[in-house]
Amino acid sequence: MTPPVFRFAPSPNGYLHLGHAYSALLNFRRAQESGGRFLLRIEDIDQTRCRPEFEQAIEEDLAWLGIVWERPVRRQSEHLADYGAALNRLRALGLVYPSFESRAEIARLVAEREAHGGWLRDPDGAPLYPGSAGTLSEAQRAELIAGGQPYALRLDMAAAVGRAGRLSWDELGAGPSGETGGVDARPEAWGDVILARKETPTSYHLSVVIDDALQGVTEVVRGQDLFHATSVHRLLQALLGLPAPTYRHHQLIRDDRGQKLSKSSQATGLRALRAEGVSPAEIRHRIGLV
């Protein structure tokens, strides 16, 4: 039997905190318990926010925690062609269209909709795409693109859901409302998500799905904040004919005030704790992984 494959997939846009330590240690532990493999993947497609020094710090902090991962490490910025190829397959299925509104224009459209009866928000609380770029003709699109207009490539959610049909995933952990076992995917709750931008031929949703498949990941262990995004991931897997891993969404580590940890909060950063003389064993104790 092929061994199960686990991965920890941080973005190098800041230093790791206790929440990352929890996720990485849980993945590593699951791999060890099951005789599985453990991979580290660097999710650095956002070149404006990711920095090599953060990547180096991630490796240092994980090694300090006693975590060992396979090499070479997959760095997403080195594989843009893989994501571009997947995007082209979705385009060929007629499921992708360019939208040209600026952020300000989108905010104005949302405000307008909200003033007239309300507007839907996605599970993260962001308004769904309010524009009508999906109805532009091919000639209009070509003209705007030729004119150098920036654009985002969006998934035509209604068409994509129509093509893929009903989907579910196997949840070994739990969602924020205790969802577990076979969970029905509801990708339509996200509207016409962005799959790529003019300057970046991919997005988080697209690259995570491609990489999990390319790396043969069998169990995705990650924070509950990504539970609802799994609906989009299942949809993309179905459209692209990729295998579905099982998912184990875990609780989030919170600060003393019950807030989700952020990369900018010093107090729970692994580097800062290490500098204060906190040991890896104390970190494990603090996050309940002894």
Ligand code: GLU
């Ligand atoms: N790169 C994502 C993050 O840092 C995690 C992606 C995932 O685990 O699916 O939040």
